[in-house]
Amino acid sequence: MDQSFAITPSVTWVGKIDHELTHFHGEELSTHRGSSYNAYLVRGEKTVLIDTVWRPYAYQFVENLESVIDLKEIDYIISLHSEIDHSGSLPALLEKIPGTPVYCSQNGAKMLKAHYHQDWNFHPVKTGDTLDIGGGKTFTFVEARMLHWPDNMMAFLSGDNILFSTDVFGQHFATEFMYNDQVNQDALYYEAEKYYANIVAPFSKMAAMKLKEVKAMNLPLSMICPSHGVIWRDNPGQIVEAYEKWSSYYHHNKITIVYDTMWQSTRKMAEAIAAGIKQADSEVEVVVRSASKHDKNDIVTDVFNSKAVLFGSPTVIRSPLSPIVAVLDLINAMDIKDKKAATFGSYGWSGEAAKVMAEHLEKAGFEIVQDGIRTMWVPDEDALEQCRAFGEEFAKKVK
Numbered sequence: 001m002d003q004s005f006a007i008t009p010s011v012t013w014v015g016k017i018d019h020e021l022t023h024f025h026g027e028e029l030s031t032h033r034g035s036s037y038n039a040y041l042v043r044g045e046k047t048v049l050i051d052t053v054w055r056p057y058a059y060q061f062v063e064n065l066e067s068v069i070d071l072k073e074i075d076y077i078i079s080l081h082s083e084i085d086h087s088g089s090l091p092a093l094l095e096k097i098p099g100t101p102v103y104c105s106q107n108g109a110k111m112l113k114a115h116y117h118q119d120w121n122f123h124p125v126k127t128g129d130t131l132d133i134g135g136g137k138t139f140t141f142v143e144a145r146m147l148h149w150p151d152n153m154m155a156f157l158s159g160d161n162i163l164f165s166t167d168v169f170g171q172h173f174a175t176e177f178m179y180n181d182q183v184n185q186d187a188l189y190y191e192a193e194k195y196y197a198n199i200v201a202p203f204s205k206m207a208a209m210k211l212k213e214v215k216a217m218n219l220p221l222s223m224i225c226p227s228h229g230v231i232w233r234d235n236p237g238q239i240v241e242a243y244e245k246w247s248s249y250y251h252h253n254k255i256t257i258v259y260d261t262m263w264q265s266t267r268k269m270a271e272a273i274a275a276g277i278k279q280a281d282s283e284v285e286v287v288v289r290s291a292s293k294h295d296k297n298d299i300v301t302d303v304f305n306s307k308a309v310l311f312g313s314p315t316v317i318r319s320p321l322s323p324i325v326a327v328l329d330l331i332n333a334m335d336i337k338d339k340k341a342a343t344f345g346s347y348g349w350s351g352e353a354a355k356v357m358a359e360h361l362e363k364a365g366f367e368i369v370q371d372g373i374r375t376m377w378v379p380d381e382d383a384l385e386q387c388r389a390f391g392e393e394f395a396k397k398v399k
């Protein structure tokens with residue numbers, strides 16, 4: 001017996017809590033709090049398995065499932081998303097119960113075939129299609145294309161009134177608690193927002209449309225079960241509202257300063273600018289991040305919820321330092337925009353970095369509100385005073 005948890009008399013969680021996961025999508029996304037791959041067993045007159053877990057845990061998953069149910073009793077599999085963190089145990093499972101119908105979106109069928117190259121018994125469905133499993137329980141499928149892959153799909157279970165929401169509303173958050181009301185709220189919301197900023201944000205337009213569509217369905221929601229992290233049972237509408245906020249122009253009263261440095265001059269400039277901002281506006285939250293020392297996904301999250309940003313880098317062979325370029329690229333890729341910005345940096349002779357960063361930011365859709373400030377070599381007291389004044393001016397402009 002490994003891991004299972006009864007959520008309702010008819011729904012059992014049969015996923016995997018991955019406490020040791022530190023990165024997801026290769027090394028691309030940090031997961032400081034681990035993650036979980038949520039799979040659910042739903043029993044009406046028929047029995048349904050929703051999703052599986054990441055491939056390294058396939059053997060454990062199948063063994064665990066066998067301790068909960070005779071696999072032959074599984075009538076249908078619903079695959080909400082073909083990504084390997086959720087589909088990775090399908091080959092091991094379907095080897096044991098070949099021919100079991102796999103319900104998925106049309107894109108899901110294509111993508112599962114392209115991942116596993118097997119001719120499973122696919123039953124492609126589209127928005128509005130239903131699967132009646134008896135006992136007063138029916139699944140209604142809602143496609144969630146590009147949230148965040150072309151195949152994502154949600155399934156609403158009437159009877160229990162649960163929305164199985166796939167990656168949407170998920171968090172990379174490993175906890176032995178199952179529900180949103182049991183965990184530290186700051187940690188939960190940080191992980192949910194980081195997930196949004198680093199995975200869902202490029203598809204915010206689609207997210208906003210899908211939220212409208214789901215709201216218009218007036219589903220009586222008792223729970224939202226995402227495919228990562230905790231289940232939203234206490235006021236499940238709260239995460240829908242959070243997504244509504246995050247998917248439209250969103251910010252706190254916060255300015256994030258992102259810099260990198262070789263010999264500390266640009267760091268000194270960053271600190272002087274931060275002091276200037278504080279002097280001009282005692283209310284605004286100022287966050288200072290080193291692009292090389294702090295985690296890039298946390299930085300993206302800071303930028304995502306800031307009203308304004310400052311980027312600083314020395315010039316190195318006519319360019320900003322590579323960790324800064326990486327963060328700028330990530331922000332552009334995540335389609336984070338519509339924020340005020342300015343740049344700064346130390347230099348020795350040609351000093352292009354401030355201009356190059358401003359160009360990156362403008363291209364990404366940020367508004368440059370003042371010319372970048374540059375200091376030649378190591379800043380003296382005068383130069384630092386100019387940086388403080390630069391910070392003050394910036395704070396006033398973005399207030």
Ligand SMILES: Cc1cc2nc3c(=O)[nH]c(=O)nc-3n(C[C@H](O)[C@H](O)[C@H](O)COP(=O)(O)O)c2cc1C
Nearest residue numbers: 262263264265266314316317318347348349350351
């Ligand atoms: C490898 C290297 C390449 C550099 N290339 C340039 C350059 O192309 N243009 C320029 O203006 N300064 C260049 N510099 C000078 C730095 O911008 C200068 O040392 C600056 O003060 C460093 O700021 P920091 O203390 O924040 O690292 C270069 C420095 C190094 C070490």
Ligand SMILES: [Fe+2]
Nearest residue numbers: 081083148167
């Ligand atoms: Fe995914």
Ligand SMILES: [Fe+2]
Nearest residue numbers: 083085167227
């Ligand atoms: Fe996922």
